[in-house]
Amino acid sequence: MKINMDELLDSMLEGISNMDYVRSEDIPNIELYMDQVTSFMDEQLRSSKRYDDDKILTKTMINNYAKNNLLPPPVKKKYSKEHVIVMIFIYYFKTILSIKDIETILTPITGKYFDTDSAVDVASIYEEVCDTAKSQIQNLKDEVREAYETSQNTFKDMEGLSDSDREYLQLFSLISSLSFDVYAKKALIERIIDELPEPVHKKK
Template sequence: MNTKQFLSDILDEFNKIDYVKPEDIPNIDLYMDQVTTFMDSQLATSKRHEDDKILTKTMINNYAKNDLLPPPEKKKYSKEHVLTLIFIYYFKSILSISDIQSILNPITDKYFGKGSSEMSLEDIYKEVFGLEHQETLNIMKDLAKKFNTSMKTFEGMEGEDAELLRTFSFICMLSYDVYLKKTIIERIVDQMLHEEKDPSKKEK
């Protein structure tokens, strides 16, 4: 596969994936079944397998029990609950529940249910996911570089063995990239926790 074909295939995959737009989220409170149905329909393109579940009742209940998700009001979930669940969904594939809690709790504590304040949870969601287009372009450029580099490994080899080893090289490069970024996120979380425990840091 050449670089042009590879990038074309990747772009096709990217175009199938779309984030949940705030305006698509119902402005009325939803029951648990309605939340899971909504999330499943909106994020269906991100499934790896057809029978994968985006969110289950058990998952949502566990998030609430672990103080990751604010409790529902009379068994109903608001638009802000859904926004929080979307953040959790994207984080949970690479981070532990405790790390997600450290990242999200300061946000939900300050902005959840504060629609009348200068900044709402919906405003934060729009701002963050508004970066999606430019970030996709950056990722495409980075993928092209990694793909080209991996296709130049194991010079002198041809045939299926060469294809297998070059594909392995590409996977290793992508994996190392994910590992480094995950490590950076964990270091940031640790720093946040350290500052939270140190009153002198908070004063600064």
């Protein structure tokens, strides 16, 4: 196995630079049927798929989100722009958080800011959160570059390793470092969520 580590780093940094989100203005401001919602999500989030046959959103997922109190019910089988935004939040959160944790953090948002005439609504919250996340892209790139450079200094002085074995162990070191970062941040997020009150849902 021969991996060009410099090319790998460049590819990772390029991938981070190209990270984007579904802009609020690109979300239809009309009510959509379920099929239209799944088609929209698949089109907008296609670049985030790891494999071509990965599912972004299915009818079963939407029904489960509503069943588990993550998503307000549709109105006459139609979903609003705010429904779509909540589903986008769920899409990203579910990669690291449990359904229960997602319910805990989203319930105050959907309970107070969903379908409201207030200046602060689900759409404005989404835009603010996304803008903040995008502003952290350079910091994320710097962290990845530092982890890469650190990994390249591991196993350098260990005798008895072939070049290919040393290369793989350095790659393993990079994966481990990035994984620990994810693990630590996930633990921190869960600690914060554990301090939040139990979700209280409005009576339907």
